[in-house]
Amino acid sequence: MKKLIYLLAALLIMAACVPAMAQQESKALVFYFDYSENIDTTGLDVDAISQASMAGTRARDQSNLLVMVDVLRERVDADIYSLQVEELYKPDFGDLAEPARIQKESNEMLAFQEALPDFSQYDVIYLGTPVWWYGAPQSILTVLQQADLSGKRIVFFGIHRGSGFAGIPEEILSYQPNAEIVDLFTVECQTPNDEARSQFTAFLDQIVW
Numbered sequence: 001m002k003k004l005i006y007l008l009a010a011l012l013i014m015a016a017c018v019p020a021m022a023q024q025e026s027k028a029l030v031f032y033f034d035y036s037e038n039i040d041t042t043g044l045d046v047d048a049i050s051q052a053s054m055a056g057t058r059a060r061d062q063s064n065l066l067v068m069v070d071v072l073r074e075r076v077d078a079d080i081y082s083l084q085v086e087e088l089y090k091p092d093f094g095d096l097a098e099p100a101r102i103q104k105e106s107n108e109m110l111a112f113q114e115a116l117p118d119f120s121q122y123d124v125i126y127l128g129t130p131v132w133w134y135g136a137p138q139s140i141l142t143v144l145q146q147a148d149l150s151g152k153r154i155v156f157f158g159i160h161r162g163s164g165f166a167g168i169p170e171e172i173l174s175y176q177p178n179a180e181i182v183d184l185f186t187v188e189c190q191t192p193n194d195e196a197r198s199q200f201t202a203f204l205d206q207i208v209w
């Protein structure tokens, strides 16, 4: 009888450990493209670099996309990859808007400063980007067309200046039909950083996996 009780107890402990082990095996990647990390800063002074922003507001100090990357860094056990194009953009919106539009219109396959991560290692991908021209920037579209995200669970986080998610969910699924978008979050780019931080934190807490 005693042996049976020990055996049952051992089985219960093993059963309790299985979900925890499965969770540990699930690997996550934060993969993002941020404007402020993709501009050519040659010749700019430190102030100009720190102010490089499309938002044009003093309500926030930093790109809200980078604020969300920081939240993920603090809360999620994940590798982090910042996508940087080989040919950096001009810091001024007037000089950047048209080339970015043409890249998207012609579906140019962009080159990157570093090799892309091995997506096959990951189960969950936190994909972050601003809306550029009513959808994802061409950098992200290039990756979506070249990588295989089949079976990956994607949590999208973005910034916009009025368009919300725009066409991004459709773009993701059109290039990666076998990926699953678990949930999506976006914040208006002029939102104060602390507000964006708390909204995003609340969003992460309510994700149903």
Ligand SMILES: Cc1cc2nc3c(=O)[nH]c(=O)nc-3n(C[C@H](O)[C@H](O)[C@H](O)COP(=O)(O)O)c2cc1C
Binding pocket: 035, 036, 052, 053, 054, 055, 056, 062, 063, 064, 065, 093, 096, 097, 098, 100, 101, 130, 131, 132, 133, 134, 135, 159, 160, 161, 162, 163, 164, 166, 188, 189
């Ligand atoms: C080339 C370009 C195109 C953009 N197109 C859109 C758009 O279609 N819809 C939109 O809501 N915001 C658009 N934006 C604004 C961005 O989504 C983003 O919110 C803004 O760049 C804020 O970035 P920051 O936080 O780094 O300043 C565009 C920005 C750029 C640079």
